[in-house]
Amino acid sequence: MTMLTIDDVHTYYGDSYILQGVSLELKPGTVVALLGRNGVGKTTLVRSIMGLTPAARGRILFKGADITRMPTWRIARAGIGLVPQGRRVFRSLTVGEHLQVTARGTGGWTLDRIVNLFPNLGSRMRSPGGKLSGGEQQMLAAARALVGNPDLLLMDEPTEGLAPLMVRDLGQAIASLKAAGTSILLVEQQLAFALRHADLVYIMSKGRIVHRCTPAELSADTETKSRYLGV
């Protein structure tokens, strides 16, 4: 069975037709990278999966169950964790409170394990989200998704705006998540980062999936890279 199946999804913002028939599959325990230039619809796809901007047509299956029109909070509780673009930590909640309000289920993501994975957070338990550095906020955004013990993690441009050292730390965290068997949909603009962690790569352009390949294939494919990613 697949972890996530996106089947011919069409999504609109009002009259703007953004996703124009997107299909994608993610197998359990794998990391799938979704690449594409600014504004092609990557975040819109993430929002459609979470039910924040539900698909107008098409189907989204999670572990075989249709979640296309479920309320957002139920989709989250079914086992999808979101690390949103721009981090969006709750500014008035302390780090400890973040981890408290989203903690759910049993799947081994205890507070101890989280602090092990993101050591910086351990010493900032009482700081409000709004007072953290960008890097700490990114770690917190990942940590609060993990304490919900999701089967699938959606990470929307987690490296955006991070210093190189922080990107390295985040890479280590993703590697250990992967080693622990977590499935991840990784939306990225940093090609090298995505290639290092992904098992499979999808490329999006103007609301459609235009290419699917392995990281090794994409590394060698200069034409696709320059055409769709501008590198």
Added chain:
Amino acid sequence: MNFWAIQTLNGISFGMLLFLLAAGLSLIYGLMKILNLTHGSYYMLGGYVGLAVMRASGSFVLALLAGSAAVAVLGVVMERFFLRRFHLQELPQTMLTFGFLFIFADLALWVWGGNPQTMAKPPLLAGVTALGSLNYPTYRLFIIAAGVVVALMLWWFQDRTRVGAMLRAGVDDEEIARALGINVSLLFSLVFAMGAFLAALGGVLAGPIMGVYPGADFEVLLLGFVVVIIGGLGSLKGALVGGLLVGLLDNFGKVFFPEFALFTIFLPMALILAVRPTGLFGRE
């Protein structure tokens, strides 16, 4: 000396009633971005229901509980069956609460008539209490104490409980709260229940000193808005400080400048807004 102490205590006790009203107004706006124009009606209906229960049962405690609980149910019904359909659509929601304001005003007039009514003070609180050389009505001290207790409970709820933290998460970023599995819609109902309950509690508490009368809904709604504008929308601390401030201004205004009573409230409001457009404790 006694004059100042008495007037100050009068202002504070009225301020506590305004705090009960403004707390819900502020919570509802903070989470749902709804300016609830029905909030003054909750206060008035709480007073009427409390009065009816008081007359039927003779119990003030029962009047407090029944008045507040009945109106809390009303608030939840409004939220679930009407406001929810227009989530984040400011104009339809405001119009809806405006409509309910008139419906409840007419209903109250129809059921309870146009004459002002007063509620008997509970015998235990009917006398005066000696504060040093000062004899002050016990009932007003009771209102102040009730306000302090509610403020402490709300603070504890918001800052020390998991549901309170969820509420703040919903205020900070509603979408992401949902996307992390928080049932924000349930919080909406909870906040409406709490807001309506507190406003109605204020209405019942006000019964013995200010009476219950048609038009009380508009009157306190106006003051409630001044409170949250001064204190800052969405802030409980703002509701408390703003409530006390407006209570004192209103009281001293009526004592010193009876012809310009509203002026003594709106001038300071304008000054505060000029310096801090988001109010004393508002965001940004």
